[in-house]
Amino acid sequence: MHAPQPGGPAIEVRDLRKRYGALEAVRHLDLTVDRGEVVGLLGPNGAGKTTTVEILEGYRRPDGGSVRVLGLDPVDDGRELRPRIGVMLQDGGLHPGLRVAEVLRCFAAFYPDPEDPSALLERLGLVELRRRFVRRLSGGQRQRLSLACALVGRPEVLFLDEPTAGMDPRARTNTWDLVRDLRSAGVTVVLTTHDMVEAERLCDRVVILDRGTAVAEGSPAALRSALSGDLLRFRSSAAIDTAALAAALDLPPEAVAEERPGEYRVQGPTGAALVAGLAGWLADKGFDLLGISTGHATLEDVFLRLTAEDGEAGPRP
Amino acid sequence: MNRPAVAAQARAELLLLVRRGENLIVTMLIPLGVLVFFTRLDAVDTDGRPLEFLVPGVLALAVMATAMVSLGIATGYERRYGVLKRLGSTPLGRPGVLAAKTLTVLGIEVLQAVLILGAATLLGWRIPGGGIVVAIPLIAAGTVAVAGIGLLMAGTLRAEATLGLANGLFLVLLFLGGMAYPLERLPRALESLATLLPAAALSTSLRSALDPGTGWSVSAVVVLVVWAVAAPLAAARRFRWEE
Numbered sequence: 316m317h318a319p320q321p322g323g324p325a326i327e328v329r330d331l332r333k334r335y336g337a338l339e340a341v342r343h344l345d346l347t348v349d350r351g352e353v354v355g356l357l358g359p360n361g362a363g364k365t366t367t368v369e370i371l372e373g374y375r376r377p378d379g380g381s382v383r384v385l386g387l388d389p390v391d392d393g394r395e396l397r398p399r400i401g402v403m404l405q406d407g408g409l410h411p412g413l414r415v416a417e418v419l420r421c422f423a424a425f426y427p428d429p430e431d432p433s434a435l436l437e438r439l440g441l442v443e444l445r446r447r448f449v450r451r452l453s454g455g456q457r458q459r460l461s462l463a464c465a466l467v468g469r470p471e472v473l474f475l476d477e478p479t480a481g482m483d484p485r486a487r488t489n490t491w492d493l494v495r496d497l498r499s500a501g502v503t504v505v506l507t508t509h510d511m512v513e514a515e516r517l518c519d520r521v522v523i524l525d526r527g528t529a530v531a532e533g534s535p536a537a538l539r540s541a542l543s544g545d546l547l548r549f550r551s552s553a554a555i556d557t558a559a560l561a562a563a564l565d566l567p568p569e570a571v572a573e574e575r576p577g578e579y580r581v582q583g584p585t586g587a588a589l590v591a592g593l594a595g596w597l598a599d600k601g602f603d604l605l606g607i608s609t610g611h612a613t614l615e616d617v618f619l620r621l622t623a624e625d626g627e628a629g630p631r632p
Numbered sequence: 633m634n635r636p637a638v639a640a641q642a643r644a645e646l647l648l649l650v651r652r653g654e655n656l657i658v659t660m661l662i663p664l665g666v667l668v669f670f671t672r673l674d675a676v677d678t679d680g681r682p683l684e685f686l687v688p689g690v691l692a693l694a695v696m697a698t699a700m701v702s703l704g705i706a707t708g709y710e711r712r713y714g715v716l717k718r719l720g721s722t723p724l725g726r727p728g729v730l731a732a733k734t735l736t737v738l739g740i741e742v743l744q745a746v747l748i749l750g751a752a753t754l755l756g757w758r759i760p761g762g763g764i765v766v767a768i769p770l771i772a773a774g775t776v777a778v779a780g781i782g783l784l785m786a787g788t789l790r791a792e793a794t795l796g797l798a799n800g801l802f803l804v805l806l807f808l809g810g811m812a813y814p815l816e817r818l819p820r821a822l823e824s825l826a827t828l829l830p831a832a833a834l835s836t837s838l839r840s841a842l843d844p845g846t847g848w849s850v851s852a853v854v855v856l857v858v859w860a861v862a863a864p865l866a867a868a869r870r871f872r873w874e875e
Contacts, residue, residue, distance in 0.1 A: 372721050398723045408718025410710065412648045424640030425722045468723070 323386060325350045325472050325503035326371060330380035333366055333527075340366040342527040344380070348520075350471075353494065353504040355514040358524035359622050364507040365405060367524070368474050371505065372402050384472060398427055401470030403461050405477050411450030415441055418449060419463055426468030439463050440489065454481030462490065466497075473497065475506040479513060491517055511615040521614070525622040538617050546616070547581040547589060548574075550605040551597060555579075563596045564589065577605075633731060637724040641732035646739060648706065655702050658802070659740055663694040664751055670812050671755050683757040684845070687748070688838035689811030691767070692774060694744040696805055696831060699737050699775040701798045704782025707733070708794035711786060716873045726873065737775060766841040770853075773860040774834035780863025781830070787871030805831035827851065830859040 326348035333341040341363040348354045356364045370377050373389035373396065382389060387396045409418050419436065423429035436442050439459045449457065458481055465473060475494075479487040494504055494517055508514055514521050515535045523531040523538075531538055553576040561571040561581075570582045583589055590607065597604050649655050667690045671682045710716050719729050749759060781801070785794045806812070808822065809831030815823050826832045833855035840848040 374717070374721065394723075394725065397721060397725060400721070402718070402721040404714060404718055406714055408714035410644070410648065410713060410715050412651055413644060417644065417647070421640045421644045422722065425634065425637040425724045427723075464718075 324348060325352070325385060326505065327383040328367075328371075328380070329382075331367065331370065331377050331382060332379035333363075333370060333375065333377050339527050341370075341377075344524075344527070344529055346522060346529070348503055348505060350503050351498060351501045353498050353506070353517055353519050355518035355521045356505065356507045356524055357509075357511075357514055357521055357618060358507075361526075362524040362622070363527040364524055365476055366527075368476055368505060368507055372400065372474055373397070398468060399471045401465035401468060401473040403458075403465040403473075403475045403478055405480075407457055407461055409449050409457065409460060409464065411448065414446050414448055415452070415460055416445040418460060419467060422464040423467045428469060429467050430469055432463075432467060435463050435467055438493070440486070455483055455486050458482055459486060459490070462493075470502065472503045472505070475504065477507055477509065479508075479510065487513075511613065511618060515614050523618060523621050530621045531617070535614050539614060545582070545584055545609065547583070547593070547607070547609045548579065549581070549593065549607040550578050551602045553577040555597075555600070555602055560593070560596055564592050634723050634725075634728055637722070638728050638731045638735065641719070641724055641728065642735040642739070645706070645732060645736040649702065649736065649740065652706075655706075658701050658799075659694065659697045659744060660747060663690045663697060663744065663748060666690055666693060666812055667748060667751055668755070675813075683752055683755060684843045685814070685839070686812070687752045687757055688767075688842050689809070689835045690748055690752075691745070691771065691838055692809060692831060692835035693806060693811050694748060695741065695771055695774045695834065696778050696802060696809075698740045698744065700778035700782040701802050702740070703733060703737055703779055704786045704798040705791075705795050707783060707786035708789065708791040708798075711873065711875050712791035714874070720873060737779065741771070741775065760842055760844065763842040763844070767838055770834065770837045770841055770856070773856050774830065774838075777830045777834075777856065777859035777863050780859070780865070780867045783867040784863065784870060787867060787873070790875065805829060808832060810835045828855060830856060830863075833859065 324347050326346065328344060328346040331341050331344040331346075332339070344363070344367060346354075346367075356367060358364050366375070369375050370382055371384055371389055373393045376390050384396060385399055389396055413421070416432065416436065419432040423432045433442075436445055439462060441456070441459055441463065444452065444456060449460065452460065458478065462475070462478060465475070478494075479490050482490060491513070494506075497504060498519075506513075506517070518535060520533065521531075521535055521538060522529050554573070557571040557573060557579065558568045561568045564571070564581070564583065566581070566583045571579060573579050581589070581593065590609075593607075594604055649659075667686055670686055674680075674682050707716070716729065720726050724732070749757075753759065782798060785797055789797065808815075808818070808826035808829055810826065811831070815826055815832060815836075818826060827836075833852045836849050836852040837856055839846050840852075
């Protein structure tokens with residue numbers, strides 16, 4: 316039995332590979348998650364997020380590489396690991412023929428030291444629904460019950476596969492508050508999401524997956540500034556020479572792009588000098604400056620740029 | 633084995649079975665109905681001892697209803713709903729799911745036995761004390777055999793297909809099972825086929841155990857044991873926990 320280091324990382328993935336027939340679902344993925352960290356796996360459909368999470372949960376054996384959760388092998392040491400993790404699957408897994416309170420009480424009985432089911436129902440706003448059959452719940456209500464089942468065993472590591480999909484805005488905000496509380500209590504959380512706002516609000520660190528491998532990793536803020544920097548948008552005539560403008564501004568050619576006809580974006584350190592340089596160059600060439608705005612790139616900008624199919628939707632050099 | 637977890641899961645499964653009306657019809661009403669109706673009708677040539685013939689057959693029918701039809705359909709839908717998958721990552725685990733299902737099947741079968749033997753007694757049947765002891769391992773083997781068939785369907789087919797096939801198979805095994813009328817009433821070819829099926833093997837063996845007047849058929853016991861080994865093995869090899 317490998318004694319897990321108390322201070323060691325909660326999750327350690329090295330060179331993970333998983334293939335389904337001809338499809339390489341995960342390719343050479345490395346991932347370390349520290350205890351108490353909230354890490355988001357972001358990526359388009361088919362990027363390998365769910366496959367990765369399900370390997371960590373012990374559902375599938377990797378084809379190559381090594382995986383440790385709390386120092387344990389999720390498959391071989393499953394009996395020891397399962398009481399210490401909480402799992403929320405992408406689609407439910409709760410029996411429609413049982414009532415809300417029955418489901419949660421049953422799950423509570425699986426764990427050695429469960430939370431009080433009634434208190435948990437209260438926390439997730441499910442008290443009035445306790446006698447309702449699972450089949451009569453809305454998608455968002457079902458997600459909340461699913462989250463309750465993931466939490467009832469007081470997990471050290473929590474896996475959430477698209478936790479707020481289908482929730483209304485209020486339930487979503489409540490769920491985020493809950494996850495933040497869990498982090499304060501020292502719970503490690505790995506979640507997958509399509510939702511950039513969720514990743515930005517919730518995650519200490521984001522790993523962007525594309526076609527089975529990590530293409531970027533860092534805090535949401537670091538990703539934004541490292542990959543996109545600051546952003547300036549302006550409107551002018553269509554089809555101006557972006558490469559020439561970039562050169563004039565001392566920026567690499569791909570830093571200036573025409574997003575839509577007459578609408579441009581400039582990635583670079585925004586400031587008076589950049590604005591002055593831009594305005595001067597446009598005036599020299601006889602173009603009008605119709606509007607200008609500055610701001611940070613969003614995580615979505617980063618995501619779309621990194622995961623674009625062959626750079627098709629991304630900025631062209 | 634995590635005993636509180638298995639107990640909680642078995643409790644939930646029993647609750648679900650009791651809530652499904654069609655399940656109670658198959659596991660309770662049909663065996664009891666066959667027993668009472670064919671005893672009253674006395675339509676088949678049973679030397680004026682219809683209960684000695686019918687009770688073992690109805691017990692075999694009850695085993696099929698529970699361990700094949702009910703278990704197969706419930707498990708097929710649990711697989712469809714992702715319930716089996718979800719339970720796999722809890723401390724209950726896959727062995728715990730199997731243990732809970734075993735307990736559930738046993739619980740239903742005990743209830744069936746009480747009802748069937750009780751009804752038969754009311755109709756004038758005398759419980760053969762020693763015979764019951766011999767019948768228990770036979771019922772266990774029959775349960776394992778048809779549970780293997782039920783789980784093989786549940787773990788490989790879509791839930792709707794399992795539903796249809798399990799009910800269809802129930803009818804076929806009822807007709808070819810030597811349960812409501814003797815196998816000899818069947819056309820020759822069908823009779824030979826029927827003796828190779830688990831239903832007839834179970835009802836024939838139970839009849840030998842419960843009615844001292846009936847001799848043992850070694851081939852029936854052998855067929856039963858072969859099914860009890862082969863069907864669960866096939867299920868274990870082919871079963872997929874996710875649809």
